[in-house]
Amino acid sequence: MKSTSLKKAIATAIGLTLGGSVMAADKHSTPLNMTQGATDISHEVYDLHMAIFYVCCVIGLAVFGVMFYSIFKHRKSKGAVAAKFHHSTTVEIIWTAVPLIILISMAIPAAKTLIAMEDTSEADMTVKITGLQWKWHYEYMGEDVSFYSQLNAEHNIARQLDSGVDVSQYHWYLKDVDNELVLPVGKKIRFLHTAADVIHAWWVPALAVKKDAIPGFINENWAMINEPGVYRGKCAELCGRDHGFMPVVVRAVSQEEFDAWLIEKKGGTAEPVAVAEAAPAAEGSNTAVATAGGGGAAAEVSMESQMARGGEVYAQQCAACHQVNGQGIPPTFPAITGSAVATGPVDAHIDIIANGKPGTAMAAFKGRLSDEDIAAVITFQRNGLGNSVGDSVQASQVAGN
């Protein structure tokens, strides 16, 4: 009984150790290990990771080898008689010094890589990344291009509790966004990280880039991507209810493609947002339109189109907290349905949407959404979700706030 259980113990221990190393060592085919990534730094990090892993394996085999040899041989049932020794200065010095030497030999390459990772000087371009509950905002510094990026809308429906949607049909479930961050390969890109509400962390494993986005502070790091491709990541720092649902997608393209994309994007953002046909426009409601304010669209918009557009904006911007049905999650996220704000004077309603409510999770949407979108979503909140105030809010009313 005893000897079989011990054999099992040994088999388990060796199996786990070796199993771990075999699975982890197969670099290319398995998703069970750290990615080697697409940058020089990410390769260095991967090599460090594997080096320290193998060091641990060798030490583990040696230490557990001795331990299990002893468990086998020095057992009372085999007639072992206990020795009397209880210390040996020599071996104690050896097993203090040897680990110290191994550690120093690992610390040197680790320090080198770390120093390289932290050197953000001489960057070719800069992207400012702002984390918000629960999306990202990207700003190409000096290029006048900025936009929000959030979870793919289909995934957002599928991931709701009891959605009834089979999530296994989506290959990139929870790893896909509406607007990808497009970056050129072969350029040193500096990322500036900050946040608007709570701490987030922007993480793309293939770039070996993970940095906390902290409200009120700006962090920086960098990447130079070697290979074109799509690299997916996640928010890594718990940031509230939908922390698990704010993916990052980076599309790395050649410099020419990037330049073309940038021009198209500038054209896109510079164009006045056509209010009446905003619904089909893929990025219309989600693109910050700081530059689009002067685009006309003074005409009165009908209640129906306000409601339709407002419903879409609501689903994208508000439903995560205030819920699809407007019931909210009191007390943190109050209900819209029947609320004093959504059924009271319209000016107060515009004010809270435009300027947020300090000290709460309610963000200021002025500048984040166009005036048209804000007007639409306010109209929707006042006349949908069980409310029926009856007024239709226009962009011109929002503009004054």
Add this chain to the structure above:
Amino acid sequence: MSAAADSHHDDHHHGPEKNFVKRWLYTTNHKDLGTLYLWFAFAMFFVGGLMALVIRAELFSPGLQFVDPQFFNSMTTMHAIVMIFGGVMPAFVGLANWMIPMMIGGPDMALPRLNNWSFWIMPFALAIFLSTLLMDGGGPASGWTLYAPLSLQGGDSFAFVIVSIHFMGISSVMGSINIIATILNMRAPGMTLMKMPLFVWTWLITAFLLIAVIPVFAGAVTMLLTDRYFGTSFFSAAGGGDPVMYQHIFWFFGHPEVYILILPAFGIVSQIIPTFARKPLFGYSSMVYATGSIAFLSFIVWAHHMFTVGMPLAGELFFMFATMMIAVPTGVKVFNWIATMWRGSMTFETPMLFALGFVVMFTFGGFSGLMLAMTPADIQYHDTYFVVAHFHYVLVPGAIFSIIAACYYWLPKWTGNMYDERLGKIHFWSSTFFVNLLFFPMHFVGLAGMPRRIPDYNLQFADMNMWASIGAFGFGGSQLLLLYIVIKCIKGGEKATDQVWEGAEGLEWTVASPAPYHTFETPPEIK
């Protein structure tokens, strides 16, 4: 025993109070309080365990099936706090209460009434804490670290969370004061510090750590409280504060706290292995110094939890080197345990099995800890399931296995009966199998890019999460067997001898089994 008549002036020479409520509510006896602490911890292990099972049920497959993400976050947060402050810490204090006076030849704890008080705060603290689940806005959901500003969002249950944490802290500090006072004042003549059993040594150092850092934590959560309710801006950049300062303060408490959860475990294993190897502990004094070194290092490595917050390079390098240094004294401990086994005459009763399981699996956790110490790699590992795997390896088959080992080891002394050895072995093997099924796959999903604290995930992580969830339910179920074994042992069984184990040495084995209500009223002779 005419207990009632002479209780005023002769408190120490009678048996336990007959009235059940009075006995357990008013008791100042270290053995009674040890028992209370242990049962309380056992109950909290099941409460925290149920929370873990909610988490693992939701993570069994992709998609949201059972709980809202906000409630999921509450479960991860409360699971951690219940397990740390309600489970592991009270369990260690319970063991200290029961065993330290008997191991050093003292008649009781130095401060018996304080002892009663520090226990009886705990149930109220945890009750307040758990009651937040029923309040508007639900329980705390910002992770057990309560990082600002996230922790400042949410309902008014927050104030109750802070109050309950203060109570837990007061209880821990009072317990620690008592343990230090006991060890320094109540030793039998001749029991010099360097003759103390290692469990006593590790607890002495742990108690100093607790006194040093619990007030720091109390300060941090009080600043959260004033930020939330009194308009201060300690952690709000808009008011001139800094959210990262919270993290520094928290981890200045949090890292020593990690060692508070493991040092007594080192002590327990250092008691058990020599007993079943029938050979003295190898390198006793180096064990003491290694424990001291680990305690010292615990104060200068806190920011390794924060390698992604944007520290200066010099800070990152310092904390990397300091963190790697921990491997040296920890390695010394593991080598000493193996050297103790070497050329011993070993038998493998349940306490020994759990102690050996501890050595192997705690070392697994140590290896992943060494990997995490490498800052460039940590930037990839940080906040992933790799970290979850790491700290659960050191806390579950680490700290909790040592607590279970201690219970099997001393149960015959506590109850006078042997536990059921066959069931004990089954309990060990099923716990070991399932705990590895539970935590080993987490290494892989973490490396492959699964962040921690998420309720839903991509299909690529589905297989490993399924295995982990099966492991969780198996491990949880295995602990029901432990409950049965303990109850069975209390009710009866083969009578234990005074020495209980053939190789057992130390003062606790010189008193009768079960240990009389009062022991060492006359100090024993120490050779």
